[in-house]
Amino acid sequence: MRVILALAVLILGSTGGEIAITHGMKATGEPARLRPLALLQFLGRAVRNGWFWAGVPLMALSFYSLLILLSWEPISLVIPASALSYVVGTLGAKYILGEQVSAARWAGVVLVCVGVALVAAG
Amino acid sequence: MQSERRLRIKTLVMVLAMVVCANVGDLMLKRGMSQIGAVHLTASGLVQAFRLTVANGTIWVGILFLTGFMLSYMTVLSWADYSYVMPAGAFGYALLTLLAVIFLHESVSPRRWVGVVLICVGVLLVGQTRPRTTAVVSEAAA
Numbered sequence: 001m002r003v004i005l006a007l008a009v010l011i012l013g014s015t016g017g018e019i020a021i022t023h024g025m026k027a028t029g030e031p032a033r034l035r036p037l038a039l040l041q042f043l044g045r046a047v048r049n050g051w052f053w054a055g056v057p058l059m060a061l062s063f064y065s066l067l068i069l070l071s072w073e074p075i076s077l078v079i080p081a082s083a084l085s086y087v088v089g090t091l092g093a094k095y096i097l098g099e100q101v102s103a104a105r106w107a108g109v110v111l112v113c114v115g116v117a118l119v120a121a122g
Numbered sequence: 123m124q125s126e127r128r129l130r131i132k133t134l135v136m137v138l139a140m141v142v143c144a145n146v147g148d149l150m151l152k153r154g155m156s157q158i159g160a161v162h163l164t165a166s167g168l169v170q171a172f173r174l175t176v177a178n179g180t181i182w183v184g185i186l187f188l189t190g191f192m193l194s195y196m197t198v199l200s201w202a203d204y205s206y207v208m209p210a211g212a213f214g215y216a217l218l219t220l221l222a223v224i225f226l227h228e229s230v231s232p233r234r235w236v237g238v239v240l241i242c243v244g245v246l247l248v249g250q251t252r253p254r255t256t257a258v259v260s261e262a263a264a
Contacts, residue, residue: 021196022204026256030201034132039197046196086209093205100255101205104247111244112209118237119215 006069007081013062014082015089017055019096024051026097079120086113126252129201133253136198137207141214143191145221150184202253209248216241 028049031042046052069078090109093099101109157178161171175181198207216238222228230238 018204018208022199025196025200028200031197034197039193042197042200043193046200052196086212089208090205093203093208097204098256099203099205102251105205105209105251108244108247108249108251109205109209111240111247112212113244115237115240115242115244116212116215118240119219119234121237122231122234 003069003073006065006072007078010062010065010069010082011085011088013058013065015085015092017058017062018089019092020051020055020058022093022097024049024055027051076121080117083113083116083120086116129253133198133202133206136194136202137210137213139194140191140198140207140211141217143187143194144211145214145218147184147187147191150180150187154178154180154184203255206248206251206253210245212241213245216245 025046028042028046031038066078066082086109090101090106094101154175157180158171158174161167195207195211219230219234219238223230
């Protein structure tokens with residue numbers, strides 16, 4: 001039970017954090033040029049966005065949950081299970097961020113999810 | 123379409139930068155932590171581990187690369203879909219397996235090879251889709 005709970009915190013924390021950061025970055029807008037000065041100004045705008053700072057603690061929470069899980073269970077179980085975050089993240093992208101997830105993209109996400117689980121299981 | 127092509131190229135470049143930075147960063151952290159040795163989970167053990175960690179050059183190189191990963195991730199998310207970048211980044215797992223075989227001559231189980239093939243097919247499928255499906259915010263409006 002506690003493993004499932006920690007896994008839920010791990011997956012929801014990382015996807016929730018990344019979704020908040022994506023939202024913040026979309027509000028920031030893309031950099032005018034990919035040059036050092038333009039990138040610095042762009043990053044300056046990004047860290048003044050509240051959504052960025054909503055995302056960071058969620059990702060930190062997820063990281064601590066990963067450390068706790070790794071102290072309970074073998075890594076060959078924890079990492080494959082956390083591959084579920086590809087599917088959870090795509091659901092979040094569709095329903096929270098309003099991205100259009102085509103059939104081809106869904107198929108790719110499911111293959112990546114299974115593939116990462118197999119690679120991590122060794 | 124010229125702009126679509128440009129969007130694809132710059133997304134590809136940033137995803138590659140993400141994958142390289144994340145993998146090199148993790149490798150450096152792993153190498154640095156193995157130089158430090160197993161951490162004892164007591165108050166004095168943690169303090170000692172912290173001291174050794176901040177004094178270790180390899181750890182700092184790792185942190186530098188992981189910062190580079192975070193910056194390239196943030197940058198690519200300013201124009202590309204999360205549901206495009208996130209699965210594309212999994213290409214790193216496949217790359218790591220190939221590098222382990224080529225340079226470290228590690229033996230890889232059939233199960234892991236199946237995983238590598240699934241990741242590559244999956245990333246190619248996601249790569250076929252449009253990198254951006256939401257409205258564009260131009261810098262002038264920001």
